[in-house]
Amino acid sequence: xxxxxxxxxxxxxxxxxxxxxxxxxxxxxxxxxxxxxxxxxxxxxxxxxxxxxxxxxxxxxxxxxxxxxxxxxxxxxxxxxxxxxxxxxxxxxxxxxxxxxxxxxxxxxxxxxxxxxxxxxxxxxxxxxxxxxxxxxxxxxxxxxxxxxxxxxxxxxxxxxxxxxxxxxxxxxxxxxxxxxxxxxxxxxxxxxxxxxxxxxxxxxxxxxxxxxxxxxxxxxxxxxxxxxxxxxxxxxxxxxxxxxxxxxxxxxxxxxxxxxxxxxxxxxxxxxxxxxxxxxxxxxxxxxxxxxxxxx
Amino acid sequence: xxxxxxxxxxxxxxxxxxxxxxxxxxxxxxxxxxxxxxxxxxxxxxxxxxxxxxxxxxxxxxxxxxxxxxxxxxxxxxxxxxxxxxxxxxxxxxxxxxxxxxxxxxxxxxxxxxxxxxxxxxxxxxxxxxxxxxxxxxxxxxxxxxxxxxxxxxxxxxxxxxxxxxxxxxxxxxxxxxxxxxxxxxxxxxxxxxxxxxxxxxxxxxxxxxxxxxxxxxxxxxxxxxxxxxxxxxxxxxxxxxxxxxxxxxxxxxxxxxxxxxxxxxxxxxxxxxxxxxxxx
Numbered sequence: 001x002x003x004x005x006x007x008x009x010x011x012x013x014x015x016x017x018x019x020x021x022x023x024x025x026x027x028x029x030x031x032x033x034x035x036x037x038x039x040x041x042x043x044x045x046x047x048x049x050x051x052x053x054x055x056x057x058x059x060x061x062x063x064x065x066x067x068x069x070x071x072x073x074x075x076x077x078x079x080x081x082x083x084x085x086x087x088x089x090x091x092x093x094x095x096x097x098x099x100x101x102x103x104x105x106x107x108x109x110x111x112x113x114x115x116x117x118x119x120x121x122x123x124x125x126x127x128x129x130x131x132x133x134x135x136x137x138x139x140x141x142x143x144x145x146x147x148x149x150x151x152x153x154x155x156x157x158x159x160x161x162x163x164x165x166x167x168x169x170x171x172x173x174x175x176x177x178x179x180x181x182x183x184x185x186x187x188x189x190x191x192x193x194x195x196x197x198x199x200x201x202x203x204x205x206x207x208x209x210x211x212x213x214x215x216x217x218x219x220x221x222x223x224x225x226x227x228x229x230x231x232x233x234x235x236x237x238x239x240x241x242x243x244x245x246x247x248x249x250x251x252x253x254x255x256x257x258x259x260x261x262x263x264x265x266x267x268x269x270x271x272x273x274x275x276x277x278x279x280x281x282x283x284x285x286x287x288x289x290x291x292x293x294x295x296x297x
Numbered sequence: 298x299x300x301x302x303x304x305x306x307x308x309x310x311x312x313x314x315x316x317x318x319x320x321x322x323x324x325x326x327x328x329x330x331x332x333x334x335x336x337x338x339x340x341x342x343x344x345x346x347x348x349x350x351x352x353x354x355x356x357x358x359x360x361x362x363x364x365x366x367x368x369x370x371x372x373x374x375x376x377x378x379x380x381x382x383x384x385x386x387x388x389x390x391x392x393x394x395x396x397x398x399x400x401x402x403x404x405x406x407x408x409x410x411x412x413x414x415x416x417x418x419x420x421x422x423x424x425x426x427x428x429x430x431x432x433x434x435x436x437x438x439x440x441x442x443x444x445x446x447x448x449x450x451x452x453x454x455x456x457x458x459x460x461x462x463x464x465x466x467x468x469x470x471x472x473x474x475x476x477x478x479x480x481x482x483x484x485x486x487x488x489x490x491x492x493x494x495x496x497x498x499x500x501x502x503x504x505x506x507x508x509x510x511x512x513x514x515x516x517x518x519x520x521x522x523x524x525x526x527x528x529x530x531x532x533x534x535x536x537x538x539x540x541x542x543x544x545x546x547x548x549x550x551x552x553x554x555x556x557x558x559x560x561x562x563x564x565x566x567x568x569x570x571x572x573x574x575x576x577x578x
Binding site: 030031077079086088091092095096104105106107108127128132149179180183184185186216239296 | 357379393
């Protein structure tokens with residue numbers, strides 16, 4: 001009798017229950033791709049507060065978390081929704097009202113701050129930002145002189161929990177991406193408490209072993225919690241599975257223009273949908289989903 | 298040489314063509330804007346027309362666009378689209394590959410086209426906050442990789458969708474990306490070259506009404522040419538600082554028949570350059 005390996009599949013509620021008020025939360029994806037939309041909706045339903053969001057480039061899902069009042073600080077290089085909204089509406093309003101802080105950075109600083117957290121470094125140095133005002137907007141960045149020349153000193157950002165979208169995951173948390181990969185790997189490596197993965201489908205472990213070359217998250221970065229959420233990136237693109245929902249994104253951007261209309265959006269699509277099935281019905285059901293799927297060709 | 302195109306064209310088409318003319322056959326790689334139809338179409342035009350060995354880096358992978366069969370119904374300027382993978386020859390596996398080579402021995406991109414909410418007389422750009430950090434009046438989207446790109450590209454170009462005194466200012470409210478000089482010093486004092494970062498600043502500025510470059514000595518922005526249908530006076534009036542105006546300012550060479558035909562029939566199949574023009578003032 002061989003001992004049995006423990007599966008990591010849980011319900012979405014169980015997965016997000018590990019997130020606490022004030023946590024530093026890494027988000028996968030970018031702008032309209034690979035963002036963990038279903039996990040974010042579960043976080044909003046749970047009513048978590050004062051999160052610090054960490055993502056390479058923010059987008060609709062990070063903006064939704066801000067609009068729902070879950071966020072105190074944003075660490076990112078960019079906050080926009082393509083041509084739908086060059087600047088994320090809830091983000092922009094919350095920033096101007098002083099409700100959130102924005103640790104705005106360049107790709108290099110993002111890399112340094114995440115890698116510094118993974119490696120346990122007190123800081124990493126980069127040349128990016130020399131000759132700019134980056135230290136004025138982020139007072140914890142510092143210009144230092146090493147070797148007779150100036151560098152930007154970037155402190156680490158350790159992450160408590162990462163919410164990550166993947167195309168396929170096995171019951172033990174190994175992940176495959178069919179399309180774009182953003183900062184998932186480096187975020188997962190810097191995550192202390194829990195890596196939560198939502199995927200389009202759960203596949204057997206044999207699927208990974210058939211071609212382990214294509215597995216992106218695995219080993220130390222395999223998911224601690226695995227959640228099965230088909231169409232879970234909607235309204236983002238789920239690479240290979242479905243295109244982003246441009247009609248819904250337009251509806252979102254319109255709603256996000258004022259707190260009142262955005263509350264209606266949240267009532268309809270987040271608080272009003274207890275399950276992923278209810279959410280998919282609300283956004284247009286099977287007809288809409290097939291249209292998005294067929295747009296992939 | 299192809300004949301000058303006699304018909305009408307949009308500003309976005311002209312800007313795309315001006316961008317394509319800046320891409321040399323010897324350029325290794327052209328990076329896109331974050332999502333940028335004008336730059337994307339310009340790069341594609343160059344690769345199909347005269348730079349077939351040049352590679353294009355989108356958010357998802359490396360692509361030789363000269364040979365690419367563009368899918369039938371997608372605006373291809375969205376750099377992370379799964380559909381873009383169809384034209385890639387090497388996929389990027391995450392953030393490590395996007396920027397770790399900055400300053401390294403293997404050049405990542407050597408040409409880039411940047412935009413910004415504000416541009417000043419020394420080529421500094423602001424895409425962060427109008428009004429400055431302490432009293433922001435408008436919050437921009439963020440720096441993205443502008444500091445990296447403005448620091449290690451061989452050549453970079455600034456491209457704007459507007460030309461007015463709000464965009465072209467004497468001094469930017471916030472320095473998101475460095476030009477040639479500003480209150481923190483100049484490119485020489487920043488020692489980029491010593492560590493393999495390229496010392497070059499912006500080469501040219503491509504606006505909807507004119508092309509500017511930078512005077513060799515002072516690195517102050519200078520009018521280079523005015524687009525057909527516009528005048529030097531108009532450029533001066535719409536610029537928020539004193540441009541250097543040479544004695545003779547030529548018109549920007551108009552699109553050729555070959556450029557327009559290629560752009561419309563082989564490249565901009567979804568006509569985004571025409572639609573965009575409708576949004577412009």
